[in-house]
Amino acid sequence: MTTVFAPELEKAPGSNGSPGRPFHxxxxxxxxxxxxxxxxxxxxxxxxxxxxxxxxxxxxxxxxxxxxxxxxxxxxxxxxxxxxxxxxxxxxxxxxxxxxxxAPHTSYGAWPLILGTLESSALALVIAVPISVGAAIIVVEKLPPRLSRWAGICLEVLVGIPSVIYGLWGILTLGPFLSKHLAGIADHVPDVPVLRFFRGPTYGAEGLLVSGVVLGIMIIPIIASTSRDLIRQVPSSAKEGARALGMTDFEVVRKVIWPWTRSGIVGASVLGLGRALGETMAVAMTSGAVLGTTAHSIFSHMNTIAATIVSQLDSAFADGTGFEVKVLAELGLVLIVITLLCNFGAKLLLKRFGASAIAPAAMGN
Amino acid sequence: MTLVAATPHEKGVNRARTAGDTIMWLVCGLALAALVLPIIWIIGQVIARAIPHFRWSFLTQPTIGNGGGLSQAVLGTLVLMAMVGVIAGVTGVGAGIYLAEYARRRSAILLRGATEVLAGVPSIIVGYVGFTALAIGLKWKFSIWAAAIALTAIVIPYIAKTTELALRGVPGSFREGAEALGMRDILILRRISLRAASSGIITGLIMALAISVGETAPLLYTAFWSVHNPTFGLHNSPVGYLTYPIWTFYNYPVKSATYLATESAFFLVILVGALIIASRLVSRRLSRYMPLGQG
Incomplete structure (x- = not known):
C-alpha cells in the first residue's frame, strides 16, 4: 500500500531529485x-x-x-x-x-458440414451446461473459499489444455473407452424414430459422440466461469431473506438464484456454443472426418466446417485450379456467420449482467 | 423452535424438502466431479503415455523425419511465445489502457464490440487468412512472423479485455488522490493505475501466452513445420512448434513418430502448467498493490 501512495511528484528528468540540488x-x-x-x-x-x-x-x-x-x-x-x-x-x-x-465434375455442398457442426456443438452443450451450472452452484454456495479457488484453477487448466491434446485424448483414450462400453447398449436400442439415432455400430474410436463429449469438456470453463460470476452477483440480502422465510437450499437455488441468473446462464451457454462451433483441432482428430454424408446415428463418423477447412486446405492445393481453396473460404464465411450470430446472441443475453462476451475463465479466482 | 407441533403431513413435506436439498447437493457435487475428472484423466494419460518412452535426447536432438527429438520444436514454441508476448502484449495492453482510460463512450462501444467480435472468430479462420494473405498474398511463404501475427490476432482481444477490466477495478480514490497531489496523467497511469492493476494485467497476459502455446490451427499454414531451429527472416522461415507433431504424427504407423506426438503433448502440458502456476504466483505477489481482496 505504501508504494501506491508514495507522493512522487514530477521529477525533472535532468535532475536526480536529491534534496540538496535546486531545479534549474x-x-x-x-x-x-x-x-x-x-x-x-x-x-x-x-x-x-x-x-x-x-x-x-x-x-x-x-x-x-x-x-x-x-x-x-x-x-x-x-x-x-x-x-x-x-x-x-x-x-x-x-x-x-x-x-x-x-476441375471437371466438381460438386461442393456444405449441408453435411453445417449439420455436423450444429450437431456436435449441440451435443457439447447437452454435456457442458448441466456440469457447468451444477459445479458453479456448489462452488459459490457451498465450498469454502479455499476449495473454490482450486475449482477456479481447474477451470484455468481446462482453458490451458491445448485443443490437440483434447483431440489426442479423445482419439486414443475416450473414443475406445466409449465404444467399448457403449457398444453393448447401442446394439439393443430399439429401432424407432427418435431412439434410432442412438442405435447402431459404434465404429471404433471416432465419431459424433466422441467429438461432442470432447467439445463439451472444452467449453465447460466458459460456461462454468460465467455462471459462477453470475451466481456470485445474486445479492445476499435476497438469499438471506429467503432463508429467513424458511426456504431450504434447494428452494433458494430454485426460487432466488435461478430466476436471477437464468437469462445470463442461457447467454453463457450460447457463448460456449459459439466456441464449440469454431473449435477445430480436437474435432478434426475425433470426428472420423468423412465428407459428403450426414450422421445417421450418434456414433457415425461426421465432420464440421472448421475441421474440414484444416484437414482439406493442404490437399486443396493439389487442385491446380485453386477452386477448392476458394470453396474453403466460402465455408469459412458460413462458419464465421454462424459463430458471430451466436456471439451477438450471447452478448445480448449477458448485457444486463455486465458480463463480457470474451470468456473470462482466467480472471479473478 | 416450533411452537405448534407439526402434523404428520407437514413432517412428510419437510422430509421431502430436506431430501430435495440432499439430492441437489449430490447432483452439484457430481457435476463438480465431472468437471475435475476429465482434467485428471487427460493429464494422467498424457503423462502415462510420455514417461515410459522419455529420453533426454527429446530435448537435445532436433526432429529427423518422423523420429529423433523435439529440440527445435521446443525452441520454436518458446520463441513464438516470446514474440506473441511482446507483440500482442504491447498491442493488447495498449488497447486495454485506451478502452479503460481514454475512450469516449461511443468509440469505446465500437472498439470494444470489435474486440469481442474478433475474440469470437474461430482460430482456423485466422489461420486461413494468415495463409492466403501473408504467406501467399504478400509472398512471405511460411514465415515465423506470419505465425506470430496470426497468434497475436487470436490473443489480443483476451489481453485487451483483461487489461481493461483490471484498470476499471482500480478504485477511483487512488486516481483522485494522485490528482489532488498534482501528478500528471501519465504519471498517474504509470505509477498508480497500472501498478494497482498489474496483477490482473499480468495474469491475463500469462494466460494469453498459455492459450497461444496450445494453438495449432493458425500455425499449420503460417509457421508450417521445420526440423531446423527457428530463423527470423520475414520470408520463407518455417518454424517447428510442439502442437504440430501431435496433430501430424499421432496416427503414424511408426513407433518413433507416435513417441514424438506423446512427448510433445507432455512438454506442452508442462509448459502450460508452468505458465498457470506463474500467473498464480505473480497475481499473489502483485495483488498487494490493490486494496482488500481485490485484484
Whole structure:
C-alpha cells in the first residue's frame, strides 16, 4: 500500500531529485514540456493499439470475402443445402464456368458440414451446461473459499489444455473407452424414430459422440466461469431473506438464484456454443472426418466446417485450379456467420449482467 | 423452535424438502466431479503415455523425419511465445489502457464490440487468412512472423479485455488522490493505475501466452513445420512448434513418430502448467498493490 501512495511528484528528468540540488528553471521547463507531450501522446499511441482489433477484423473479412467470391458466384445459395463433396477429377482438363477455372465434375455442398457442426456443438452443450451450472452452484454456495479457488484453477487448466491434446485424448483414450462400453447398449436400442439415432455400430474410436463429449469438456470453463460470476452477483440480502422465510437450499437455488441468473446462464451457454462451433483441432482428430454424408446415428463418423477447412486446405492445393481453396473460404464465411450470430446472441443475453462476451475463465479466482 | 407441533403431513413435506436439498447437493457435487475428472484423466494419460518412452535426447536432438527429438520444436514454441508476448502484449495492453482510460463512450462501444467480435472468430479462420494473405498474398511463404501475427490476432482481444477490466477495478480514490497531489496523467497511469492493476494485467497476459502455446490451427499454414531451429527472416522461415507433431504424427504407423506426438503433448502440458502456476504466483505477489481482496 505504501508504494501506491508514495507522493512522487514530477521529477525533472535532468535532475536526480536529491534534496540538496535546486531545479534549474530550464530543466523544469524541459520536464514540463516532456510531461505535457507524454500526456498528449499516450492517448494517441494507445488509441492506435485499440484500433488494431478493428483493423484485423476488417482484414479478415475482406480477405475471406475476396477469396470466397468466385466460389459464392459458382456454388450459389444451393451450397448451403447440397450434400455432395466431390473435388472433381484432378487429372482432367480444367473447365471454366463464369470465368472461374475448376476441375471437371466438381460438386461442393456444405449441408453435411453445417449439420455436423450444429450437431456436435449441440451435443457439447447437452454435456457442458448441466456440469457447468451444477459445479458453479456448489462452488459459490457451498465450498469454502479455499476449495473454490482450486475449482477456479481447474477451470484455468481446462482453458490451458491445448485443443490437440483434447483431440489426442479423445482419439486414443475416450473414443475406445466409449465404444467399448457403449457398444453393448447401442446394439439393443430399439429401432424407432427418435431412439434410432442412438442405435447402431459404434465404429471404433471416432465419431459424433466422441467429438461432442470432447467439445463439451472444452467449453465447460466458459460456461462454468460465467455462471459462477453470475451466481456470485445474486445479492445476499435476497438469499438471506429467503432463508429467513424458511426456504431450504434447494428452494433458494430454485426460487432466488435461478430466476436471477437464468437469462445470463442461457447467454453463457450460447457463448460456449459459439466456441464449440469454431473449435477445430480436437474435432478434426475425433470426428472420423468423412465428407459428403450426414450422421445417421450418434456414433457415425461426421465432420464440421472448421475441421474440414484444416484437414482439406493442404490437399486443396493439389487442385491446380485453386477452386477448392476458394470453396474453403466460402465455408469459412458460413462458419464465421454462424459463430458471430451466436456471439451477438450471447452478448445480448449477458448485457444486463455486465458480463463480457470474451470468456473470462482466467480472471479473478 | 416450533411452537405448534407439526402434523404428520407437514413432517412428510419437510422430509421431502430436506431430501430435495440432499439430492441437489449430490447432483452439484457430481457435476463438480465431472468437471475435475476429465482434467485428471487427460493429464494422467498424457503423462502415462510420455514417461515410459522419455529420453533426454527429446530435448537435445532436433526432429529427423518422423523420429529423433523435439529440440527445435521446443525452441520454436518458446520463441513464438516470446514474440506473441511482446507483440500482442504491447498491442493488447495498449488497447486495454485506451478502452479503460481514454475512450469516449461511443468509440469505446465500437472498439470494444470489435474486440469481442474478433475474440469470437474461430482460430482456423485466422489461420486461413494468415495463409492466403501473408504467406501467399504478400509472398512471405511460411514465415515465423506470419505465425506470430496470426497468434497475436487470436490473443489480443483476451489481453485487451483483461487489461481493461483490471484498470476499471482500480478504485477511483487512488486516481483522485494522485490528482489532488498534482501528478500528471501519465504519471498517474504509470505509477498508480497500472501498478494497482498489474496483477490482473499480468495474469491475463500469462494466460494469453498459455492459450497461444496450445494453438495449432493458425500455425499449420503460417509457421508450417521445420526440423531446423527457428530463423527470423520475414520470408520463407518455417518454424517447428510442439502442437504440430501431435496433430501430424499421432496416427503414424511408426513407433518413433507416435513417441514424438506423446512427448510433445507432455512438454506442452508442462509448459502450460508452468505458465498457470506463474500467473498464480505473480497475481499473489502483485495483488498487494490493490486494496482488500481485490485484484
Amino acid at each position: 528553471m530550464l530543466s523544469l521547463r524541459v520536464a514540463r514540456l516532456w510531461g505535457a507531450c507524454a500526456d498528449r501522446a499516450v492517448p494517441w499511441v494507445t488509441g492506435v493499439f485499440a484500433v488494431v482489433p478493428i483493423a484485423v477484423l476488417v482484414a479478415i473479412t475482406v480477405v475471406l470475402f475476396h477469396e470466397a467470391l468466385p466460389a459464392i458466384r459458382i456454388n450459389g445459395i444451393g451450397f448451403l443445402t447440397r450434400s455432395r463433396w466431390d473435388v472433381g477429377s484432378g487429372y482432367g482438363i480444367p473447365i471454366k464456368v463464369h470465368g472461374v477455372e475448376m
